[in-house]
Amino acid sequence: MVVMLLVLLALIILLLGWFFFAYNSLVRLKIRVDNAWSQIDVQLKRRHDLIPNLVESVKGYMAYEKDTLERVIKARTQAIDAAGIKDKAQAENLLTQTLRSLFAVVERYPDLKANQNVLSLQGELTSTENKISFARQYYNDEVGRYNTLIEVVPTNIVASAAGFAKRDFFEIEDKTEREAPKVKL
Template sequence: MEGRIGPGLEVSMITLIVIGVIVVVLLFIIVGAYNRLVALSQKADQSFADIDVQLTQRRDLIPNLVETVKGYAGHERQTLDSVTQARAAAAGATSVQDKVHSENMLTAALGRLFAVAEAYPDLKANTNFLELQREISDIENKLAAARRFFNNAIAEFNAARQQFPTVAVAGLFGFGSNREFFDVGEGDRAAMNAAPPSVKF
């Protein structure tokens, strides 16, 4: 009969349609997984940028703090120098790991500086010192919140990267490894505990 498709051709067309549907579904899965990883990576980057803003604001206050303390406790040279050096190291850090380490060292140095200030009643009563102390304390609180948000974003990204089908896509598009948390390591924790890092009296 004319116009009739043979059984072999029918099977071939059905096979092609099935293959086409499978390819389209796979593309949707790959695109969806890729877009999810990109969105989570952007969220983590934005969270880290928020931390960076707070860290920069804290570093900007330190020269005034050092100068104020120097006016009352100039002979505490070693403590003042350690704060200045820690600030310079923190400003030069680029990777997350380097920033974590250098900022923890800066926090420890600030803790020692505020501990020294305890011995100088006139310094503790200085209006400029009190205002700087209040601002740094406020930034520390914002930093704690920003770190929590960043670490949550990193945990979400790392978990998504290891789940199926995203894990199959991650390596293909440069998402092959976990991202690092903004966390205090054992060495940094020991340095920070050498003196109370709190800026509250």
């Protein structure tokens, strides 16, 4: 009888130990996913901060291209206001498209193509796009690990009991977005 109680007590301790280990693993991955998202958010904010400077730099040269500038500003505002991973990804994809159209228009203005301020801002935006790409990859890797741990047996039991929910990937929806932006000045 005593042996049976000791075995039962050992089994309970083992199960509790496993539960805490699984729970802590989930918490660690959740924190890593949150950190990865904040890295994307930092780069997106940097991108959003650069865009008004670029628009102001090209505004004087592009009097006839007011529509393009307004679309860039509108897309930037939507990207800033977007909530949630999917909405943020869609808004950022639209912003990338409008920036591409702005850069295409810039190519038609020889004086603007030679402007050092515009060249500098485009260089910073390109650098920021690269950082966003790396941050997005890291985030998606962490989300993949986290979502896998939530779905595999036996940690799915702990995840379900503790209320851990799957996270969305930060995906590019438009196939043209899968290509790196090419800026020619």
